[in-house]
Amino acid sequence: MHAWLTLVAWLCSVSLVGAQTPSAAGHQFFEQKIRPVLVQHCYACHSEEAAAKKKLKGGLLLDSAAAMLTGGDSGPALVPGKPAESLIVQAMKFDGYEMPPTGKLSDAIVADFVKWVELGAPDPRQGKKPAVAKREIDLVAGRKFWSFQPLTNVTPPTHAKIPASAGPIDRFVLAKQLEHGLRTNVRTSKEKLIRRAYFDLIGLPPTPEQVQAFVDDESSDAFAKVVDELLASEHYGERWARHWLDAARYAESGGYEFDGFRPGAYHYRDWVIRALNADLPYDEFVRMQLAGDKLQPNSYDGAAAVGFLVAGPYPGQITAKTVEGIRYDQLDDMIMTIGGSMLGLTMGCVRCHDHKYDPIPQQDYYGIAASLGKTVHGARSYDRDPEATRAAQEKHRLEHEKFVAAVKQFAATELPKRFAAWQKTELPKQPDAPRWQTFAAVEADAERSFLKLLPAGVIAHDGSVTPGTTLRRRRGAGQVPSAEVYKIQVRTHQKNIAALRLDAFTDKSLPQRGPGLNNDGSFQLLELTVTAAPLDPAAKEKPVVLKLKGVFAGAEDKDQPIAHAVDGKPETAWVVKTTAKKDNAAVFEIDGGLPGFASGTQLTFELRFRDQGLGRFRLAMSVEPNPATWAGDFVAQHLGELRAILAANKNQLPPTLHEAAVAWFSPFDAEAGKVYGAMQTHAAAAPRGNLTEVYTTIAGGQDVFLLRRGEVANKAGKAEPGVLQVLSRGNANVTTAKVSTATSITKTPSEPVDPRVSLGEWMTDVDYGAGPLLARVIVNRMWQHHFGEGLVGTPNDFGAQGDAPSHPELLEWLAGELVREGWRLKPLHRRLLLSEVYQQSDQVDPANAKIDPSNRWLWHHKPQRLEAEMIRDALLAVGGTLDSKMYGPSVLDDSPRRSIYLRVKRSELIPLMTMFDAPEPTQSIGERISTTVPTQSLVLMNSPFVRLQAEKLAQRIRTSGDPSLAGAVDRAYQIAFARSPSNGERSQMLAFVKQQQAALGADTPANADKALVEFCHVLLCLNEFMYVD
């Protein structure tokens, strides 16, 4: 094929340039038309010279014939003889690529290139194949990198100078210190230790009483008791969830165009707090976040856990033009977050090319992308306690029987005489019925919504459920569909019904005032079906579906008229657009009329909508002929029903109908109204279940393709779900191109396993999957948050570009210990805190400092500045105003609740938080930067919030304990710093208070109070307040 084309090209070239030899002619054409253009417009970015200057783009060289045929990242630059398949021609035509980037070259030049390629691209340039040939990733070598290896058993070192009593963690640390000739530090004071432990584990300062109790406890396990208490405290989850939420780039809004708020996003935050407090094993913690929705389908917990996947930014405005790129951005967000937070790997760059430093080929990236392919952002509602709902519904049903019994009782005893009296004196005075009689619905049920009955027969929308939600209703549990269906049951004893009528009302409670529930106030009624059945279930007559004819509509579109609602075709609809914005009505004539059944008639209206239904509506009937009008007054059907019953029964109320008559009689008789009303009220209070909207995954998603250079227009085949090969072991498949799913590595599934479930299994599999790295990354995070810096200084990068561990054996031992402890974090916290290295002093030994100024070998404890949330929480705690209510929707910073509950809206972050370095929640963050800027000092000096806490603290120290000024100063120190002041500090403070008081003038109690506030304010501004030793 190729040879044939070359021949054709050769023939063309002959005819083109006449008598010259083909190659000479072709080369002449190249020299005249092609080379100058390449030199002028392409070489700057696509030549050996550009490569030498590090300006090479796309891995593509255009300065030799061989290089052009080899091509760059996107494949060969040209296919001789085939201009249409040659990327260089496509790019010059601005078809897909746009080259050169400074602007399209003239049509004549492009035509020259087309001709040249047709000629077979004759090219005399020698040059070798590109020196920058694509780097092939060597997985076998890659697996030898320290962090990608399997977990190894490490024994804590022994040494003559290491005391026998030393625990394993201390052994590793001491061995390094001995190796470097460092002296061991002393333990820190008990006051400092308890303050350190409180902030580290629960993020709050200890109270003076807690400090005192610890200081007074001389038992050997005094500190262990404190640690155990703190690990058992619910505040532990609030503190440690914040660390994980940084890594999970948690926020409650979409960012981008409108930064749409996600009211159900906070459930993920709550789930993390709960999971940590319950000490959910970390592997399960990871699996739930990757696939909780699949592992526990239809559960609140599962839905909340995968809030991890969907916490990233997502544009608010998407059009057909942008949807595909956005889809891959979204996958990229998930992959980068999974990579950074769980594996400590940088994955974002692999979207466009093989990882430059780590053994991660593009194909692995797209394998994970395909595993996430069916993961779509959205909201769903969940019943957080379906069992409780079921029990409540059952209880309600039993209770309801009492109300029914009361109605029966009334029907049997009271009704006959009361009705007879009324029939005699009142009935004759009642007016004749007008044309329209409104139905009082017996039952109103809907797929997506709850409906309630209002006076005058109006049926109103009473809240919707997100499609996809599993909901338990009277008819059983099921998934809520996206298309609404209303089913309304009514009854009548009247005969010869000529027409039915549907009124749709506007109301300020509806979107755009309605009448529809769609966002724009519209509705689309696909089909209205009315079935008539005899009221007496024993009756022999068969139910009939009424033949309806739409004869009138208040508003209709001539293309989508009312007739579409009764044409029997579910695909056509009566569409009422927003422009209507007023009450609407439709009249349907019953073909041939409805004679009515002898025992009375039950009518079931089924209204099928395209999406959402009606917000407020009413059903009515007419027994008069010529119904094609919607004029005329309304009256409730009750009187008509009573008259019809009497007319059919010789003006008597037959005992068989006593019970039914209670309803019809209720408007006219106080007692009947009471007993019937009570039954209705109770029925309306049927428990629905406590539905909560959760921002989670919803159905959807598409196939994922491998994208060359990460470009959606440059697809290179469908990607199959897969994992990182370098972290997969023990299976021959892992070196081949496509790893199907992780499950195939560990076991053969009997049925298809969701790829995200497989991803979670692979991620946590210590023997065959990423488990070893997962364990190393999380124990490093724990170390980092307890010691200020990780054993690996780059918590989100365990790859070649990251730091090497300072104590590799210790890291390995900790990772192994985590796995041995069943992946539970709390035992590991306990081990870390009970180590001597954690409890050592912050004191600096000058000799040690000379040897190891950076404290790599951990010879002293480094003071840490409190993180933003802790600063605010500590201020509230010290002021005594902290509200310890847990969980629930987020709050703004005027609330005294803990900062973990502050709203995280991407475009409007809480200034106090960002000012003290709370990160941008857009990418996984493993480590917060700690900055020092004057605006922070301004907050402490001048903000009303800090001032208020100073005032509250002043109140606390004034009103409790030692009433002397010195006593108050001591107490303030104990509250703020967990210690008493030194004599020097006390005297300075007393002098300051007195000086302030003097400056305020008269020696009054009010001025004394004010001076104390100034003193408290000073305490809150001190570095000691926001640093923990």
Added chain:
Amino acid sequence: MFEHPDLILPSRRSFLRQSGMGFGSLALASLLQGQATAAVNPLAPKPPEFPAKVKSIIWLFMTGAPSQVDTWDYKPELQKRDGQTLAGADPKTGFFTTSGKCLKSPFAWKQHGESGTWVSDLFPHLSKHVDKMCFLHSMHLKQNNHAPASIELMCGTNRPGLPSLGSWVTYGLGTENQDLPAFVVMHETRPRGDDQIWSAGFLPKTYQALTLDARRKETIDNLARDAKHDDAQQRAQLDLIRRLNQEHAAQRPTQTDLAARINSYELAYRMQMAAPEALDIAKETAATHQAYGLNQPECGTFGRQCLIARRLVERGVRYVQIFAGKGVGGDGSVNDVPWDCHTDVEKNHRSCGQYVDQPAAALLGDLAARGLLESTLVIWGGEFGRTSDSQGAKGRDHNPNGFTIWMAGAGVKGGFHFGATDEFGYKAVTNKVHVNDLHATLLHLLGLNHERLTYRFNGRDFRLTDVAGEVVHDILA
């Protein structure tokens, strides 16, 4: 202050972290030059890599995106072919659907200045300054909706979470005046995209913008001392705080950030006085007020912002960005994207033009008169351009494929036109300038090499210009 001076050594990584420095080679280089200063204050002025032409930038951001063919990019062919099919109209250009038919500019065009620059009659004041302006007619970017494009224009790519130009500049150069913030953003209604447009991204918060909201008369939170205590009281407090903090720091000699924090109270105390002074436009003459149009309802707010901008750069502020608010014309556009002329370009641009014309011209004149234009670069432009074909009868849709911005002042040629769109002003075709190129050029003017201004985050050295960007040397003076 320290007992062990030899102990003030960087701890493994925390030293760099505390001082707000990453491993960027440039930042590291300057850090090594002035280690002690940088350790105490990461905003201390850092020498540029090579001599800088520009010290300060003021970006007048035309929120919502003005139309190039109705402002600075005159296209006689478009005027001629009103209503005719626009050759090459691409339905993927805009955000909505356009007609594919040419819509001529409803404005009158005239040539101005010695450069003979064509300007529509929207800018009677600015047109007097065309010989100071350097026009980039071939700007283009990728995103075709406001927030993503604004993010791309300020941060280099459209993904949120990256630092904006102002933060990068502050990171690279620090600031001349420690008593004022280095990077100031002014807005009225917050532009669509909000904080994301001026984000410090993953850079330390040291480099984040201070925002001044015109609706709150540029009040700075927490700047004013509590009304309950006077200066003497506060001074006494601060003196005590300093004394006790010094005692605290002396016991923790390796903790360098404690010294920075002690210093930051003094900086805050000075800022408390310096910032109100900088923002106090009452100190300006009546003539200045009049020149900036302060008393005119149609441009008074923008006038005040421009005047404040001048006062800020005069005092050494590095980077000021003003997001133009909404004119009083009322044309159906939304407050957070005032120039967004989907329905009626004439009505919209008339009102938006009035809003910015006189104040922006006054700013140029004022800066020039004070000699500040020799070290300040003023940039005028929005997040993209508009379509040359119509949307509806009289509107224009978004168009990221070609638009004009101009710069005036230090380091760029005046009365100069660079790049061009096609004959309809629809697409940039010659000497195209991408956002990355613009950023590379701006950093160059500030004395920074865009390839060397990097910050290590999550395992990668990030640049404002991502992996692209060429300095547009042709426009440099």
